[in-house]
Amino acid sequence: MAVQATKLGIDELKEMATRLRRHIVNMTTAAGSGHPSSSMSAVEVVTALYFGGFLRIDSQNPTDPDRDRFVLSKGHAVPVLYAAMAESGYFSVEETLTLRKLGSPLEGHPNMRRLAGIEASTGSLGQGLSIGLGQALGQRLDGRDSRVFVMTGDGEMGEGQVWEALAAAGKYRTANLTLIVDQNGYQQTGAAKDVLDQTPFAERIAPFGWHTQTINGNDMEEVLAALETATGVTDRPTAIVSETKKGFGILPVMEEAGDMNFHGKPLSPELAEKALKLLV
Numbered sequence: 001m002a003v004q005a006t007k008l009g010i011d012e013l014k015e016m017a018t019r020l021r022r023h024i025v026n027m028t029t030a031a032g033s034g035h036p037s038s039s040m041s042a043v044e045v046v047t048a049l050y051f052g053g054f055l056r057i058d059s060q061n062p063t064d065p066d067r068d069r070f071v072l073s074k075g076h077a078v079p080v081l082y083a084a085m086a087e088s089g090y091f092s093v094e095e096t097l098t099l100r101k102l103g104s105p106l107e108g109h110p111n112m113r114r115l116a117g118i119e120a121s122t123g124s125l126g127q128g129l130s131i132g133l134g135q136a137l138g139q140r141l142d143g144r145d146s147r148v149f150v151m152t153g154d155g156e157m158g159e160g161q162v163w164e165a166l167a168a169a170g171k172y173r174t175a176n177l178t179l180i181v182d183q184n185g186y187q188q189t190g191a192a193k194d195v196l197d198q199t200p201f202a203e204r205i206a207p208f209g210w211h212t213q214t215i216n217g218n219d220m221e222e223v224l225a226a227l228e229t230a231t232g233v234t235d236r237p238t239a240i241v242s243e244t245k246k247g248f249g250i251l252p253v254m255e256e257a258g259d260m261n262f263h264g265k266p267l268s269p270e271l272a273e274k275a276l277k278l279l280v
């Protein structure tokens with residue numbers, strides 16, 4: 001039997017997004033390390049993929065050959081992935097609190113050898129789209145109709161390997177591949193544009209033979225509509241440029257801390273308490 005996607009209604013999806021944000025705060029603060037702001041910007045897209053009727057996966061049969069794949073190429077944002085996986089039943093929500101603890105399979109970056117449901121080991125930026133392209137081509141060769149979704153960061157787009165994969169996917173008309181660029185405006189050391197300006201992404205990606213859309217990626221309705229459009233394209237790979245805010249959901253707390261990038265650091269227990277009050 002074909003693998004089914006979970007499809008919640010819009011109100012439930014928004015509630016789920018808030019739940020994922022709470023898990024992200026809780027697990028990174030418990031770990032005392034990690035990347036909450038990088039995870040927050042991606043919450044609507046990840047929620048829509050896992051619970052909005054798109055990813056055909058089964059947490060009880062994570063290696064089903066017909067499953068869809070989600071590759072989190074910006075692997076440092078893995079708390080958002082663990083939050084969605086816990087809510088999908090791959091492991092318990094309590095287990096997310098073992099993030100980055102010695103012996104836990106919930107490593108600081110996704111490790112497919114240690115945790116069922118992780119489709120690619122990432123963290124070295126730039127590789128996920130190539131991996132996803134290989135998976136998409138493999139599924140096509142096998143005659144399966146499954147789809148691969150890959151998420152990169154906007155800073156990550158400075159990696160040359162991403163553009164090689166864009167070119168190859170266009171050449172092979174890999175229509176079962178969707179790239180989501182989480183354009184949250186920042187990378188590790190500052191504004192993504194200041195480090196290496198690769199915008200406008202849609203205009204740069206389209207000439208490789210890709211269908212492109214640019215949306216507000218923190219608006220659930222826009223995310224759902226874009227994924228619907230993307231999965232309906234049958235002749236080309238599709239890219240969604242997802243304009244987001246790094247730390248969306250906890251921006252007032254980051255403002256108070258005087259850091260609108262807040263890259264690679266957890267909230268202190270005090271700030272986490274304030275963040276959780278916002279996430280209701």
Ligand SMILES: Cc1ncc(C[n+]2csc(CCOP(=O)(O)OP(=O)(O)O)c2C)c(N)n1
Pocket residue numbers: 037038039041074076077123124125126152153154155156157182184186187188189192246263
């Ligand atoms: C190949 C490689 N170079 C450098 C790093 C270090 N690094 C970790 S996160 C990051 C910034 C990523 O920025 P972006 O892709 O915009 O993701 P965001 O955190 O903003 O979501 C960098 C440079 C890395 N993980 N891999």
Ligand SMILES: [Mg+2]
Pocket residue numbers: 153154155182183184185186187192
């Ligand atoms: Mg970024």
